[in-house]
Amino acid sequence: MVTILTDADIRARLRPGDAVAWMREAVLAAHAGRLHTPPRVSTELGGGRLVFTTGALEGEWYGYRSYDSFDTDPGQQVVVLHDWGSGEVRGIAVGNELGPRRVGAIGGVAFDALADPTATTLALIGTGTQAFTQLWAIGAVRRLSSVRVFGRDRERRIAFARRASGDLGLPVTAVESARDAVEGADVVVLATNSPVPVIEPAWVKDGAFVTTLGPKQVGRAEFGAELVDRADLVVTDSVAQTAAYDPPFVLAGTPQQERLMSLGAAIADNVTGRTVLFCSVGLAGTEAYLLAKLLS
Amino acid sequence: MVTILTDADIRARLRPGDAVAWMREAVLAAHAGRLHTPPRVSTELGGGRLVFTTGALEGEWYGYRSYDSFDTDPGQQVVVLHDWGSGEVRGIAVGNELGPRRVGAIGGVAFDALADPTATTLALIGTGTQAFTQLWAIGAVRRLSSVRVFGRDRERRIAFARRASGDLGLPVTAVESARDAVEGADVVVLATNSPVPVIEPAWVKDGAFVTTLGPKQVGRAEFGAELVDRADLVVTDSVAQTAAYDPPFVLAGTPQQERLMSLGAAIADNVTGRTVLFCSVGLAGTEAYLLAKLLS
Numbered sequence A, B: 001m002v003t004i005l006t007d008a009d010i011r012a013r014l015r016p017g018d019a020v021a022w023m024r025e026a027v028l029a030a031h032a033g034r035l036h037t038p039p040r041v042s043t044e045l046g047g048g049r050l051v052f053t054t055g056a057l058e059g060e061w062y063g064y065r066s067y068d069s070f071d072t073d074p075g076q077q078v079v080v081l082h083d084w085g086s087g088e089v090r091g092i093a094v095g096n097e098l099g100p101r102r103v104g105a106i107g108g109v110a111f112d113a114l115a116d117p118t119a120t121t122l123a124l125i126g127t128g129t130q131a132f133t134q135l136w137a138i139g140a141v142r143r144l145s146s147v148r149v150f151g152r153d154r155e156r157r158i159a160f161a162r163r164a165s166g167d168l169g170l171p172v173t174a175v176e177s178a179r180d181a182v183e184g185a186d187v188v189v190l191a192t193n194s195p196v197p198v199i200e201p202a203w204v205k206d207g208a209f210v211t212t213l214g215p216k217q218v219g220r221a222e223f224g225a226e227l228v229d230r231a232d233l234v235v236t237d238s239v240a241q242t243a244a245y246d247p248p249f250v251l252a253g254t255p256q257q258e259r260l261m262s263l264g265a266a267i268a269d270n271v272t273g274r275t276v277l278f279c280s281v282g283l284a285g286t287e288a289y290l291l292a293k294l295l296s
Helices: A007-013 A016-032 A098-114 A129-141 A154-168 A178-182 A225-230 A239-243 A255-259 A263-268 A286-295 B007-013 B016-031 B098-114 B129-141 B154-168 B178-182 B225-230 B239-243 B255-259 B263-268 B286-295
Strands: A003-005 A041-044 A049-057 A061-068 A077-083 A089-095 A121-125 A146-150 A172-174 A187-190 A209-212 A233-236 A260-262 A276-279 B003-005 B041-044 B049-057 B061-068 B077-083 B089-095 B121-125 B146-150 B172-174 B187-190 B209-212 B233-236 B276-279
Touching: A003 A007, A003 A286, A007 A089, A016 A098, A016 A129, A016 A263, A016 A286, A041 B041, A041 B049, A049 A286, A049 B041, A049 B049, A049 B061, A061 A098, A061 A286, A061 B049, A061 B061, A077 A098, A077 A286, A089 A286, A089 B089, A098 A129, A098 A209, A098 A233, A098 A263, A098 A276, A098 A286, A121 A129, A121 A178, A129 A154, A129 A187, A146 A154, A146 A178, A154 A172, A225 A255, A225 A276, A233 A239, A233 A255, A233 A263, A239 A260, A255 A260, A260 A263, B003 B007, B003 B286, B007 B089, B016 B098, B016 B129, B016 B263, B016 B286, B049 B286, B061 B098, B061 B286, B077 B098, B077 B286, B089 B286, B098 B129, B098 B209, B098 B233, B098 B263, B098 B276, B098 B286, B121 B129, B121 B178, B129 B154, B129 B187, B146 B154, B146 B178, B154 B172, B225 B255, B225 B276, B233 B239, B233 B255, B233 B263
Parallel strands: A003 A089, A121 A146, A121 A187, A146 A172, A187 A209, A209 A276, A233 A260, A233 A276, B003 B089, B121 B146, B121 B187, B146 B172, B187 B209, B209 B276, B233 B276
Antiparallel strands: A041 A049, A049 A061, A061 A077, A077 A089, B041 B049, B049 B061, B061 B077, B077 B089
């Protein structure tokens, strides 16, 4: 019988320290060419799209995550893992925990590799699931001294601060503006759905590590091009995925595009920068990677 | 908890008469625009491809089947059904029964609509799963007086005839050549993996109904172009899928392409022909359609 993991199983079994360690392995395996991570594919079905992000670890497994853009909240995602040799299904995760936790863990890997080793103050713009799982993972990499969170809805940001403080044991406070959150912070995490910039680059202190999880397409991005100018180093977890964006990735066709480096290359080659922008786009195959680890 | 159907569940629960009736509904729903059936999409993963064929029935459900071209035999396919409104997963089928049984049932729909009402003798070229499920479905539509099966491997064709006779209660005999099978038959089913023609058009009697399940791409087809010339009517279950073939569909770029009609249109408009060629390419969404019926 096929093993099925629910959201409750993922919450109970997936620890952030393990998740970050496994995602670091995945990022390096992708860089080494052992983890195949093609851009996602999708189909149009009237009420929405079905999207498939696939991956394969040579000789070990292949699999995918499916999710959709139908008008359901939250709907359910499916992650399927096949044995490489037999093709049999080793396990399936049904729910909405594995996807964002894997994005959080990749954010933890990027933070660990690229943020200043003394960084302990964090600004968070956004109060959704992706915001939460970034804290979940980064908090497992380093002891944070302060987290300031801002979202436009006052009640939601207060509730988020309370939940994150309680569930993660972090010193999280809600603040009244994005500027109040960002100014002076060592780390800035943008986790919004905003199609327009939510911060001004001048607020970001020199030497900060900035992660963007939300929109980053031409004409639709949660940050402005000046933020890219401010960064000494621009990194993404999947160059292939940025190249497949439509509308194009925000750096496409600009001189900045040539500066874009993969997270795997940055780690393998020990590249660092003073001010760093990490563009989180969702390295393919990493959901299946986590599922494989949870099932092993 | 998500309902999981295994191959044993499919074999026990899916009856061929129901399957043909449901696939007729699906074909007509696709023709009416209520069943969305985009061409399949795939990704390349080193050891093989993952392929996704998706569908959505307006207001009811959306879902997909995944299968792969990894070197596994038989591997396992996955069919996922989501509720249209909530997005929740209603059920998942894991295994290899649902895919070919749905192809068989679509073949049964085409036979029922397009074959001569007096047709009772059938020639089958090929001895694999797709050959078996065509008999499974067509045998539920009409009482066949004789089935002659040919495949190059003598032992396999004899074993196939024995199994099909026993399991389906049909008068199936193995014959020594494709010609022995095809000459005089009312119905000809080609279910091979052959990249070159396996029969000669001259063997096919006037007024026959011919189904092709195997390769039908330019430079790689189990039948020759003359068979298309012989047919008064050329039908497929998915014009969209034939248009997405790469290499192209065997009729692409020829004058014959304009004659290609969808099975849904043929049924809705009561179109018939004397000699008919049915190109089975796999209407998308039909695996999820069967799963929805089995779960309802």
